[in-house]
Amino acid sequence: MWSWVAHRVTGFAIFFFLLVHVLDTSLVRVAPETYNAVIGTYKNPVMGLGEAGLVAAIVFHAFNGLRIVLIDFWSKGVKYQKVLFWIVLGLFVVTMAGFLPRHLMHVFGGN
Amino acid sequence: MTTIADPKAPRAPRPGPGRRVTRGNVEMASWLFMRISGVVLVVLIFGHLFVNLVAGGGVKAIDFAFVAGKWASLGWQVWDLLMLWLAMIHGANGLRTIINDYAEKNATRLWLKVLLAASFVAVVVLGTLVIFTFDPCPAGAAAGTLPSFCPAP
Numbered sequence: 540m541w542s543w544v545a546h547r548v549t550g551f552a553i554f555f556f557l558l559v560h561v562l563d564t565s566l567v568r569v570a571p572e573t574y575n576a577v578i579g580t581y582k583n584p585v586m587g588l589g590e591a592g593l594v595a596a597i598v599f600h601a602f603n604g605l606r607i608v609l610i611d612f613w614s615k616g617v618k619y620q621k622v623l624f625w626i627v628l629g630l631f632v633v634t635m636a637g638f639l640p641r642h643l644m645h646v647f648g649g650n
Numbered sequence: 651m652t653t654i655a656d657p658k659a660p661r662a663p664r665p666g667p668g669r670r671v672t673r674g675n676v677e678m679a680s681w682l683f684m685r686i687s688g689v690v691l692v693v694l695i696f697g698h699l700f701v702n703l704v705a706g707g708g709v710k711a712i713d714f715a716f717v718a719g720k721w722a723s724l725g726w727q728v729w730d731l732l733m734l735w736l737a738m739i740h741g742a743n744g745l746r747t748i749i750n751d752y753a754e755k756n757a758t759r760l761w762l763k764v765l766l767a768a769s770f771v772a773v774v775v776l777g778t779l780v781i782f783t784f785d786p787c788p789a790g791a792a793a794g795t796l797p798s799f800c801p802a803p
Binding site: 547550551553554557558561562564565567568570571572574575578581582587590594597601604605607608611612638641642644645646 | 734738748788
């Protein structure tokens, strides 16, 4: 139930980011300076934390999506759906533990 | 003789035998597409996030020259084009399901879907055109914004 809610909420949020992301990337066709000015806003600390949240949403949606595929296509998927959910959460924690320090270092580390 | 009122709560008429309840195998195809595209998108988007946010200088290293450097290779053009199309269809189809679940009025559902379809077409066409018409070395660009492989102005 909660995995279903979280899958729906993260999918909804990711879709709206995707619309904005295609628009901001399209600025490469306007002028290099225009693109650089707008993508520059992605580099401030507040946006950096937003990106961490976005990646968290994507990572959960990805692993839980693979769990849904296993439940639907693997003969033992339904039987192990609860175990699979704990595996999803475990993979989520491991992936974010790999991503977050590196990303936060990029965002907050001076250079 | 008195008749008692129909005790049922008001509700939308159930689809009768004359009304189509499902549209062939469209929903089945949609269900299958979500799973197949989902698996492909995990690979495409994890690769995208790794190259753009983890490897190299991360988000702070993204600028016009970075994008131009990637799209100089056909591989990244195909990668991004496939990601754009699959993610937009997967996402728009997900939103269609959400609209069907929560928008109860027929008119609301219709207008939300019209809005969704319009956004889908606009973003997919725009994104596709950008990938195919991209010029990594546009004339008149400010100094220092172009990738190193562009000829000196």
